[in-house]
Amino acid sequence: MSGRLALGVDYGTNTVRAVLVDVETGVEHATSVWDYAHGEAGVILDPKDVNLARQHPQDYVDGFIASVSGVIEASGASPDQIVGIGVDTTGSTPIPVDESGTPLALRDRFANDPNAMAWLWKDHTAHAEAAEITELARQQGRPYLDKCGGTYSSEWYWSKLLRCARVAPEVFDAAANWVEFADFVPAWLTGTLQNPKRGICAAGHKAMYHEDWGGLPAPEFLSALHPRLRRTYGEAVPSDRSAGGLTEEVASKCGLRAGIPVAIGAFDAHLGAVGSGVKPGTLVKIMGTSTCDILVGDGATPDIEGVCGVVPGSVIPGLMGIEAGQSAAGDLFNWWVGLLGMGADAHVSLQYQAAQLRPGESGLLALDWNNGNRTVLVDPLLSGLLVGQSLYTTAAEVYRALVEATAFGALTIVRRIEEAGVQIDEVVVCGGIAEKSPLAMQIYADILDRPIKVSASAQTCALGAAIFGAVVGGVYGDALAAQRSMVATPKAVYAPERSAVDVYAGLYALYARLHDGFGLRGRPADLGGVMKELIAIRDEARGGHGRGS
């Protein structure tokens, strides 16, 4: 192997993945994956509290060394070929650290104390604290939630810090600082733990950071939440900036060259969008158990109600990063297959049967809220709904209705963002559903009425990290230029089918009535015609022979 390479390191929920990418062509030369050693598949749980999810920071250190050593060895690359390193992680996953920047969990005093570990993104112990933060921001008329959809989440930075202050004051008081996972790794790699640079992605989307109000929330806001809760960092910067050069110590352990630049870290979804070719006009949907939606808009992009983040430079420096998401996608389909008592391979047969159905012909309509609604309602206390069942409704019809429901949810997000003036011409999808469900892809094309392109890479997050490795390595002047060379053309494109588009437009009008009727309070909705309209659409789809069957 010859030529210049960038190293992308992707920290997921269960594994670390290191990928070596050719900076000229984007070809992924080698991959190495390491499973976290602690907890259940990397996650420390509490049998007494289903909301708790933590990770041990030692896995972050060990995981880098293992996966990167592995990829270097597997590729046979020379250290001199590697021009830069990029890192993405889950988040918001804040870690309490001491004065030296060392995670408290690595100190004897707090060994095995989950509260001193990393508070993993999906830890929901802080739901009461999140509501408290939202309430206080509203009471005080603070603009802090304008950039994150109007509601603060239990998954985010300040909720978790406040929770720790409440339930584990000994940890909270011992913490000199809290560092996002995405900032911790580059700081550790570059020997800057004592004064880590902060990425705009985590700061802007999860910590209420914005230059409009001078960075983090005002000290008096934080102290009203808890007397010892305080601002802990200054400026936050995008991923085309370097955190520093790789230390001699880490370089020697991994077979790398000391001093190569490490990019500022960012979240996996955001860098996954970069690796999928996100650009103005393109929505990237990372579709797995849930979805994360990433776009970029120009500087004039306004705040968008119910959209969980609008942050300058959080995806592509110089453009507004926009993040939205759906609380369930693959999880919803898996739920149905599991309820049926079937194994995971049943997706194949259910998709096959569901694909034989014409849009509208089942007479069914569902809401995709079995796990709440992340965007645009930002409400975890919602639930699923299915309407239109007859005595002949089949399992495959329900399966299709659930896929359609997630696509209607996606369209609701698209419409909200377009209303804010951000145009969406095409959708690029990556993740498990994109790879495994041609049924879902065609339904998304028909319901969104836009081409659906399946991302060329199966490891877009690591590719996105490598792209920033190439930028900080000086190969490209900016991320867009790097993308043009390093992101390949989609591996599949699904085009909308006109007849399906028309039927789905009618069904979406009914979905929107259910969405608003059940999702908004105090706004009476006329749902009395919904069942009849579904039956009319069904009979039309069946060619008028529907009644009684």
Add this chain to the structure above:
Amino acid sequence: MSGRLALGVDYGTNTVRAVLVDVETGVEHATSVWDYAHGEAGVILDPKDVNLARQHPQDYVDGFIASVSGVIEASGASPDQIVGIGVDTTGSTPIPVDESGTPLALRDRFANDPNAMAWLWKDHTAHAEAAEITELARQQGRPYLDKCGGTYSSEWYWSKLLRCARVAPEVFDAAANWVEFADFVPAWLTGTLQNPKRGICAAGHKAMYHEDWGGLPAPEFLSALHPRLRRTYGEAVPSDRSAGGLTEEVASKCGLRAGIPVAIGAFDAHLGAVGSGVKPGTLVKIMGTSTCDILVGDGATPDIEGVCGVVPGSVIPGLMGIEAGQSAAGDLFNWWVGLLGMGADAHVSLQYQAAQLRPGESGLLALDWNNGNRTVLVDPLLSGLLVGQSLYTTAAEVYRALVEATAFGALTIVRRIEEAGVQIDEVVVCGGIAEKSPLAMQIYADILDRPIKVSASAQTCALGAAIFGAVVGGVYGDALAAQRSMVATPKAVYAPERSAVDVYAGLYALYARLHDGFGLRGRPADLGGVMKELIAIRDEARGGHGRGS
């Protein structure tokens, strides 16, 4: 066997059942069942029209002779012991007949013509004609629908006659008259086919017959529907009246004594209620694939909106007969088991699992409308609804929610009838669900907040027919007296459990919001809090540990 006996003959959809009952004790001495010979399990279908369902009148003749001969032979009873005969049938099942009263289907000209056969109760070919009749009655300001809930059904007498006039004029024009199945059998047994007596049950519930407007609808109303549609009979009478004495011909074929009195016929559900001990204050629910609800009220009982019949003497002579019903019960549970890909024996395991759940703990709520709503909305163009699903919802939880939904539907009927001043103190159930689902019985007791009593007899329809056989045979002065001797105490009683009653009261309030929101047009409903309230009830039922699971 000694003592006096009454013969009850029950014509169902697939079989005829003859039962010999001791008139003093109600003990059922012998039973004989005969399967109809024509069609699929007695029903003639049309592969090109799922709505069509007919029966061959020859089966009605052959079925009596076979089943009655069988029961006489099996019992060893002497013809002199039998004091009277009662008959119940399905309905509305009208039969076109010639001048002699002979069914057209028995004449060569119309052999094998389904339009000349009996139009079975569940034939839905006349749905357009039913809507036309409803519309005309409203336009002309006629009171005809006041006694049957305000909407005429495709299953009923005039819809079917009008449909025949439209699609088979040669049959319609050849018919000198149309006779309900329930009137045909007694007329044939007593040699009065040329001028059959009419039962008030079929006339009042299905043919818009009422003495307030002089019997059947006015000639000018009928001729506005079709120029040759006309009134075809005069007075209709209750089942304590005799249709005549048994003919020599039939008596000799069956081993009976000629001349024994035959009661005026009535519908199976109505006589099933009599055999279940219906009396003022008692609701009888016949629960099979769907339910039929029968009550009796005093003479002051008003018309009840959405209740499909309020007819003097249709159940117990001298009392107001009230009929309501639910479009799906067992059919709904069977649908769910079938969707799961399970066999009928899965009901046992699903009931077992569902019975482990506390009321409210699933967070689910359903509408029981997969087959439309018969009472109180009278709307076939409604459909099923399920709300409250999480990613952890199980098949057994949905099963329980469906059972609860039918019970909430039952409560809606009970409330509507009580609002009209008819008190309901207890509920007696019979039919397949009553026998097979202790889960459903307990849920009904808790949701209706009344004791649920399971009828002692498993063949209440035939028992009810035999009760009227005993009355016309002169053993009792009236049906209530006969019931006191011949109806045994319930075989099981389910008492409401206080804690469940309270939870279900909260859930019913939400059911009522969904019911009105989706069932009524033009009345905007505030459903925005429904999902949150279900989650709150769920968490309460789980003892406050619900979140996230």
